[in-house]
Structures are given as structure tokens and as C-alpha cells.
Amino acid sequence: MNREAVxxxxxxxxxxxxxxxxxxxxxxxxxxAAQASQPAPDYPAFADxxxxxxxxxxxxxxxxxxxRARADAKAMQESGQPVPRGxxxxxxxxxxxxxxxxxGARLAVGAATPVPFQERLVWFWANHFTVSAEKPVxxxxxxxxxxxxxxxxxxxxFADMLLASSKHPAMILYLDNNLSxxxxxxxxxxxxxxNLPRATGLNENLAREILELHTLGVNGGYTxxxxxxxxxxxxxxxxxxxxxxxGFAFVAARHDAGPRTILGKTYGQEGMAQGxxxxxxxxxxxxxxxHVATKLARHFIADDPPPAAVERIARAFRDSGxxxxxxxxxxxxxxxxxxxxxxxxxxxxxxxxxxxxxLPAARRAEPRALFLALHEMGQRxxxxxxxxxxxxxxxxxxxxxxxxxxxxxxxxxxxxxxSGIDPVVLARESYGEAxxxxxxxxxxxxxxxxxxxxxxLASPEFQRR
Amino acid sequence: MVTRREVxxxxxxxxxxxxxxxxxxxxxxxxxRLVFVFLRGGLDGLSxxxxxxxxxxxxxxxxxxxxxxxxxxxxLKLDGIFGLSPFLVELHKSYEAKELAVLHAxxxxxxxxxxxxxxxxxENGTGKPFGREAGWLNxxxxxxxxxxxxxxxxxxxxVLRGPATVSSWSPSVLPAPDPDLLERLAQLYRNDPxxxxxxxxxxxxxxxxxxxxxxxxxxxxxxxxxxxxxxxxTLLAKRDGPRVATIDFGGWDTHANQIGEYSPLTRNxxxxxxxxxxxxxxxxxxxxxxxxxxxxxxxxTVAINGSRGTDHGTAGVAFVVGGAVRGGRVIADWPGLxxxxxHEGRDLxxxxxxxxxxxxxLVAQLGLGxxxxxxxxxxxxxxxxxxxxxxx
Numbered sequence: 001m002n003r004e005a006v007x008x009x010x011x012x013x014x015x016x017x018x019x020x021x022x023x024x025x026x027x028x029x030x031x032x033a034a035q036a037s038q039p040a041p042d043y044p045a046f047a048d049x050x051x052x053x054x055x056x057x058x059x060x061x062x063x064x065x066x067x068r069a070r071a072d073a074k075a076m077q078e079s080g081q082p083v084p085r086g087x088x089x090x091x092x093x094x095x096x097x098x099x100x101x102x103x104g105a106r107l108a109v110g111a112a113t114p115v116p117f118q119e120r121l122v123w124f125w126a127n128h129f130t131v132s133a134e135k136p137v138x139x140x141x142x143x144x145x146x147x148x149x150x151x152x153x154x155x156x157x158f159a160d161m162l163l164a165s166s167k168h169p170a171m172i173l174y175l176d177n178n179l180s181x182x183x184x185x186x187x188x189x190x191x192x193x194x195n196l197p198r199a200t201g202l203n204e205n206l207a208r209e210i211l212e213l214h215t216l217g218v219n220g221g222y223t224x225x226x227x228x229x230x231x232x233x234x235x236x237x238x239x240x241x242x243x244x245x246x247g248f249a250f251v252a253a254r255h256d257a258g259p260r261t262i263l264g265k266t267y268g269q270e271g272m273a274q275g276x277x278x279x280x281x282x283x284x285x286x287x288x289x290x291h292v293a294t295k296l297a298r299h300f301i302a303d304d305p306p307p308a309a310v311e312r313i314a315r316a317f318r319d320s321g322x323x324x325x326x327x328x329x330x331x332x333x334x335x336x337x338x339x340x341x342x343x344x345x346x347x348x349x350x351x352x353x354x355x356x357x358x359l360p361a362a363r364r365a366e367p368r369a370l371f372l373a374l375h376e377m378g379q380r381x382x383x384x385x386x387x388x389x390x391x392x393x394x395x396x397x398x399x400x401x402x403x404x405x406x407x408x409x410x411x412x413x414x415x416x417x418x419s420g421i422d423p424v425v426l427a428r429e430s431y432g433e434a435x436x437x438x439x440x441x442x443x444x445x446x447x448x449x450x451x452x453x454x455x456x457l458a459s460p461e462f463q464r465r
Numbered sequence: 466m467v468t469r470r471e472v473x474x475x476x477x478x479x480x481x482x483x484x485x486x487x488x489x490x491x492x493x494x495x496x497x498r499l500v501f502v503f504l505r506g507g508l509d510g511l512s513x514x515x516x517x518x519x520x521x522x523x524x525x526x527x528x529x530x531x532x533x534x535x536x537x538x539x540x541l542k543l544d545g546i547f548g549l550s551p552f553l554v555e556l557h558k559s560y561e562a563k564e565l566a567v568l569h570a571x572x573x574x575x576x577x578x579x580x581x582x583x584x585x586x587x588e589n590g591t592g593k594p595f596g597r598e599a600g601w602l603n604x605x606x607x608x609x610x611x612x613x614x615x616x617x618x619x620x621x622x623x624v625l626r627g628p629a630t631v632s633s634w635s636p637s638v639l640p641a642p643d644p645d646l647l648e649r650l651a652q653l654y655r656n657d658p659x660x661x662x663x664x665x666x667x668x669x670x671x672x673x674x675x676x677x678x679x680x681x682x683x684x685x686x687x688x689x690x691x692x693x694x695x696x697x698x699t700l701l702a703k704r705d706g707p708r709v710a711t712i713d714f715g716g717w718d719t720h721a722n723q724i725g726e727y728s729p730l731t732r733n734x735x736x737x738x739x740x741x742x743x744x745x746x747x748x749x750x751x752x753x754x755x756x757x758x759x760x761x762x763x764x765x766t767v768a769i770n771g772s773r774g775t776d777h778g779t780a781g782v783a784f785v786v787g788g789a790v791r792g793g794r795v796i797a798d799w800p801g802l803x804x805x806x807x808h809e810g811r812d813l814x815x816x817x818x819x820x821x822x823x824x825x826x827l828v829a830q831l832g833l834g835x836x837x838x839x840x841x842x843x844x845x846x847x848x849x850x851x852x853x854x855x856x857x
Contacts, residue, residue, distance in 0.1 A: 199772040212579050372638050460653065
């Protein structure tokens with residue numbers, strides 16, 4: 001159980017599933033490197049989840065239901081009858097089952113995957129390109145976004161992931177690009193308003209966040225002028241009518257055609273090719289390499305990313321043209337990543353998944369229970385608070401109440417696990433020598449196996465990686 | 466027979482209300498309360514507080530222009546130039562009771578348009594994004610005599626992170642942990658640099674709430690903000706409770722469709738309105754000694770954008786409300802909305818630094834001196850004087 005295996009399984013993985021630490025300890029770095037380059041497994045849990053082309057129909061279906069409900073309510077009101085439940089609840093009834101299916105599948109994959117480092121990378125990149133169900137219109141497509149725009153490219157190139165994300169209906173809708181049109185566009189006639197957005201000009205949202213969050217970074221060297229011009233380039237990038245033509249659509253009539261200059265370079269392409277050319281240049285920009293490298297180092301190595309590690313990863317990004325397996329391999333080669341065990345605090349999702357990996361019986365928990373527990377710990381899956389995604393530092397997750405909720409969760413999980421689990425063995429088989437003497441003694445001296453298990457799951461070590 | 470567990474349980478109850486760091490106010494501490502409400506995403510100031518009397522208002526705002534007071538769907542009158550959104554009914558009552566001051570054309574020192582840099586700068590107090598890892602409200606607590614801080618929500622926002630130990634609280638659907646387990650964890654966390662203080666502060670908040678909020682309403686969204694406002698009022702009202710609280714309220718980034726009964730902006734404004742009224746109710750008599758700061762990271766563009774919304778801008782509005790506030794006034798050195806008056810040709814011109822408002826609140830509610838404010842709480846801010854006359 002050497003130290004490198006503990007780091008491989010916990011820091012880079014999702015926590016030890018049964019026997020995983022022993023398996024990784026033969027060659028911890030090789031165990032991770034293989035995951036970074038091998039194709040993704042075919043996860044049965046994803047098999048019956050809807051693709052975006054289907055899931056996009058859910059919002060208009062709900063709107064139609066809502067209109068009927070409102071008409072009924074009006075009729076009831078007028079005839080003096082009590083009016084049933086409100087709009088919010090109606091929305092929840094329609095969408096919660098879809099969300100719980102998505103969350104359940106994602107957590108089940110995390111709990112059982114044989115390639116946990118690869119899965120961590122998927123989650124990292126999905127957070128880099130955040131879409132959030134905080135915006136109701138994309139509630140049903142946040143999961144399919146991850147499967148369609150992120151997963152296929154974790155073993156490929158950053159530029160392709162950037163293009164897939166920027167063209168995905170979930171991202172277009174999340175950042176309002178369906179509402180950004182050539183300035184001076186006439187609003188649609190009243191009869192068409194249910195089908196066409198009432199947009200008459202630019203909306204900068206997507207253009208700004210691509211520059212600030214997805215590529216160059218906030219100090220990456222762009223101006224307000226670049227944001228506005230990029231927004232013009234991206235006009236016409238929209239979505240089709242969800243019930244008729246669900247998915248990305250380029251509508252030339254809404255595109256503000258003409259040569260455009262961004263970051264000092266003029267793009268003369270026509271139509272969608274212009275935006276694609278800008279995105280490919282942004283993907284290859286040195287600021288993007290540094291931005292991405294800083295985030296990877298902060299996520300996997302330390303809250304204050306070591307500059308040498310950032311430079312090593314950024315160089316791999318630049319030299320390989322954003323080939324992600326090469327970038328991820330450079331991350332594993334950073335000596336800083338292997339120096340300090342337990343340098344990072346787990347986020348709530350990672351914490352819960354590591355519990356599920358260690359305790360197979362806990363994987364039977366209802367998705368609804370997991371979803372609520374994560375909500376209370378401050379990280380409702382698929383509901384990131386903003387396009388910036390979830391934070392990645394200990395201070396952001398170490399609030400008193402968040403810690404309290406983890407303890408509550410550890411207590412309930414231990415109660416359900418019964419006495420079949422020996423917490424001393426569990427601790428040793430997941431954290432090896434990284435288990436401190438006080439923690440080991442506390443578990444051994446617990447009044448019951450159940451209490452010992454709760455102590456281990458709430459211990460300072462198990463909350464870290 | 467008395468079991469070991471029962472003894473520990475009884476002890477745990479005592480420990481929770483006495484002696485731990487964080488929330489408890491010292492005997493000499495203040496009775497004054499300060500609540501910081503952060504509207505994340507960039508509140509559209511001209512929708513919350515329309516300048517209906519400005520000659521350029523209707524033209525620039527287009528469909529977003531709220532009509533003058535007295536007309537259907539019109540603003541609630543504040544003075545000859547400004548009104549309140551028709552959805553801010555309770556705040557308007559506070560204005561008439563002279564408990565609400567409205568500040569317009571205000572901004573932090575930030576002049577770019579990134580939410581995340583803007584929020585970070587506003588919270589850390591240094592005038593620079595990522596200028597330090599502590600927040601100004603926490604540093605102010607560390608400088609004050611024993612007032613405790615509490616974040617409503619699982620985690621602590623940057624503004625309240627730093628050297629002073631603070632707590633956080635939110636409702637729970639999970640069963641309460643076994644007191645014996647808590648005692649053992651207290652030992653295990655004792656020397657942990659990250660977990661020891663939050664654990665102690667969390668126990669204290671749980672003790673103060675006495676099990677309220679169990680089986681609470683799940684789900685986030687604006688409803689949660691009202692629930693958290695109630696909890697904030699309940700805790701702040703307690704004799705031995707915290708004196709400073711923060712509430713995070715997201716969802717103000719309204720790039721599209723700001724209009725109408727069901728728009729997210731309308732829903733949020735209504736919730737904010739209800740939230741303030743709920744907080745007031747839960748505070749009871751303590752409302753008299755309370756000031757609530759309601760701020761956002763930046764305003765939005767003056768002109769309507771191409772999708773009946775607004776994009777990231779510069780100056781906007783802030784509200785200061787409470788029994789300790791000298792309200793019933795709009796405080797604005799109004800720059801106007803003509804093309805020439807706009808910052809970079811698109812945004813409301815900033816005329817007042819939000820730090821002047823924060824400083825005034827810290828002087829009045831936490832008794833801080835200017836030296837601490839200029840050097841520690843807001844480093845290198847000598848040029849920004851506390852706004853005078855804002856508090857009774």
C-alpha cells in the first residue's frame with residue numbers, strides 16, 4: 001500500500017472501490033496513464049437516458065401542459081372553485097423524474113467505474129464548460145450535454161470539445177445565443193412569437209463566457225470590443241424549433257455577415273465557418289493553454305497551483321495542439337502532484353461518490369436521497385450556481401454547515417451499513433499509511449463498528465484526497 | 466440508569482451554547498446587527514429603481530422602461546425622478562416608513578465586466594480581483610469587539626471568510642448526528658487547520674437553532690432565499706446569537722426577457738421583497754437595531770439589448786434598509802442617461818463607491834474606527850470616506 005497508490009486512487013481517482021488500492025499499488029502511475037488514453041467503457045447506466053434531440057422537447061411539452069393548467073385554473077377561478085397547485089410545483093413534477101434519472105446514472109457510473117481517473121476528467125471538463133439546470137429551459141439537457149459534447153472529446157482535442165460545446169443546444173440556450181441576432185432584425189409577427197425568439201439585436205452572453213471562462217481566461221488579453229465583435233460573429237448560431245427540428249441550427253438570415261476583426265486578426269469567412277475559425281484560433285491561443293493548465297493543476301494538485309506544474313501542463317497543451325490525453329499525461333508527470341498526500345478537500349459530489357465506492361451497499365440509495373443530501377452539502381448535481389461552474393478550493397467547501405451536513409450523512413450511511421463492515425479494514429484498504437494514528441485509534445476505540453464507520457467517513461483524512 | 470450517551474447529550478447541549486468561538490457575542494458586544502445580502506449575477510438597477518423622470522429613460526430602455534407612478538404597471542413613487550419596481554411593494558413601505566435608503570449610480574471600484582472578478586473584488590475589499598483570500602466583512606469582525614458572523618447556506622461566501630471564526634447554517638432533511646459521535650469528532654478535528662473552527666462554529670449554530678429547520682423544504686431557487694431570511698432573523702434576534710449575517714441570492718444575470726409576470730427578474734424581485742419583510746418579522750424588536758445592505762457586483766447596460774434583456778454594465782443600485790437606517794431618501798449624484806453621460810457609451814456612470822456605504826455600515830453597526838477601515842478592512846482606501854448620515 002505505498003503512498004503513490006493512495007494518491008493515485010484518491011487524488012486522481014474517485015476513492016477506493018474494493019481491492020482498487022491493491023490493484024493500483026503495482027504501478028500507480030501506469031494505472032492512471034492507461035485510463036487517460038484508453039477508450040471510455042460503454043456504461044449500461046447511460047443506455048436509456050434521452051439524447052438532446054429527445055430531451056429538448058421536454059420544455060415545450062411542459063409549456064403546453066402549463067398553458068392548459070392555467071386555462072383550467074382560470075375557468076375554476078371564474079366558477080368559484082379552489083385552484084390547485086402552482087406553477088413551480090407543476091414544473092418540478094414534470095422535470096424532477098428526468099433530473100433524478102440523470103443524477104442517478106451519473107452517480108452510479110462514478111460509484112462503479114473501473115476507470116475513475118477518466119471519469120474525474122469528464123467531470124472536470126464538464127465543469128469547465130458548465131451548463132446549469134438553474135436555467136429551467138435546459139433542465140432536461142444538462143446530462144445529455146455531458147454525454148454529447150464532453151465525453152467523446154476527453155480522449156481527443158480541446159478544440160473539438162470547444163466546438164462541440166459552443167454548438168450544443170444546451171450551451172446555446174444556457175448563454176442566450178439563440179437570442180442574439182443581427183442588429184436591426186425585425187421582431188417576428190405575433191402569430192409566430194411562440195416559435196421564434198423576439199430578438200432584435202446582440203446578446204453578448206455566450207461570446208463573453210467563451211472568451212473569459214472557456215478559452216483565454218479573464219486576463220487573457222481580450223477587450224470589450226472583442227466581446228462585442230465575437231457576439232456578432234456568433235449571431236445565427238441557434239437551436240431549431242424543439243418539436244420540429246431539435247438541435248443546433250445555423251440561421252443565415254439572423255447572422256450579421258461581413259469581415260470581423262478579433263484579437264487583431266481579421267476573419268473574412270462566410271456564415272458559420274467564421275465562428276468556427278475564431279473558435280479554433282481561441283483554442284490554440286497561448287492564454288488558453290495557461291488558463292486550462294492552471295485549472296487542471298488547481299483541481300488535481302493544490303488550491304494554489306504550483307507554477308512549475310502549470311507551466312509543464314501548459315507546455316504540453318501548446319506543443320500537442322491541445323491533445324487532451326497528452327495534457328492529462330503531463331498532469332500525471334508533475335512531481336508536485338505526488339509530494340503531499342491529502343492536499344485537497346473533496347467537493348461534496350466527490351465525497352459522496354467516494355463513500356459509495358467504499359460501501360457497495362450504499363449504492364442502493366435512492367437517487368432522490370443522494371440528490372437531496374448533495375443539495376444540503378451545497379452541491380446539487382447539474383445545478384452549478386453560474387457559468388463559472390463549481391469552485392475548486394477548500395475554503396469554498398469548508399463552511400460550518402457544509403461540514404455539519406457531511407457528518408449527518410456519514411452518520412446515516414454508517415447506520416445503514418450495519419455491522420458487516422470493519423471500518424479499520426476499510427480505512428486501511430483505501431488510505432493505507434495516510435490514515436493518521438489519532439484517526440486509527442478513534443476508529444478502533446469506537447463504541448461500535450457503526451460508530452467507527454461514521455468516524456472514518458467523517459474523518460479529516462477521508463474528507464481529503 | 467443514566468447512559469453514557471445521555472450524559473454526553475446533556476453536556477453537548479451545554480457546550481453548544483457556551484464557551485465556543487464564533488457566534489456568541491461578548492458581554493460588552495454590540496446589540497446592533499448587520500445583514501449583507503449579495504444579489505449575484507448583476508441586478509439591473511434601472512429595473513429595480515427606474516429613473517422615470519430622466520428625459521432619456523423611456524427612449525433608452527425601450528420595452529424595458531417602467532412607466533411613471535400612477536399609471537397601470539407603473540413605478541412606485543420615490544421622488545420626482547426615481548421610482549421603485551412595482552414588484553417591490555414591501556420595500557416601498559419601508560421607504561415610506563423612512564427605513565429604506567436607495568442608492569443609485571453606485572459601483573465597486575471594478576470597471577471590467579466579468580461577474581466572477583467583480584464578485585471577488587467586491588467581497589475581498591482590496592479593490593483588486595483576488596487581492597486576498599479574506600473578505601472585508603470577516604476582517605471587520607476580527608477588528609470588532611466580539612460580534613459573531615453567520616452565513617445562511619451550507620458554505621461561507623468570500624466576503625465572510627478570513628481570520629475571524631464564523632459559522633454557517635441551512636435547513637436539513639438528514640437526521641441529526643449522534644451527540645457521542647460529535648464528541649469523538651471534536652477530538653479528531655481538534656488539531657485540523659481546516660475543520661476545527663467550522664466544526665465548533667457549526668455546533669454552536671445548531672444549538673442556537675434548537676433543531677429547527679429539520680425536514681426543511683428541499684430545493685434551491687428564490688424560495689430558499691425567503692427561508693434563509695427567516696432563519697437569519699431568528700438567529701440574529703437571539704440574545705447570544707450572531708450580530709452579522711450574510712445571505713447569497715443568485716439568478717440576477719438577466720440577459721434576456723426581463724419583462725412580464727413570469728420573468729426570472731420579476732420572480733427574484735418579488736422574492737427579495739418578501740425576503741426583507743420576512744427578515745424584519747423574524748427579527749422582531751431587534752429590527753430597530755438592524756441595517757441590511759443589499760448589493761450586487763455591477764449594474765447592467767442602460768439600453769435594452771437584442772433580446773429584451775440587458776448585458777453586463779457598471780453602476781447600479783444598492784438598498785440599505787432597517788430600523789437603524791435614516792431612510793426615506795434616494796441618494797444619488799445622478800449622472801443622467803444621455804449618450805454623453807454613459808460610461809464607455811453604454812453603462813450608467815458610477816458616482817459613488819460602494820465601499821463608502823460599507824464603511825458607514827461598519828462604523829455605525831460594528832463601531833469600527835477609520836484607521837482599521839482604511840488599512841485593514843479596505844486596504845489603501847483612505848480616499849473613500851464613510852458615507853455620512855446614512856445611519857441613525
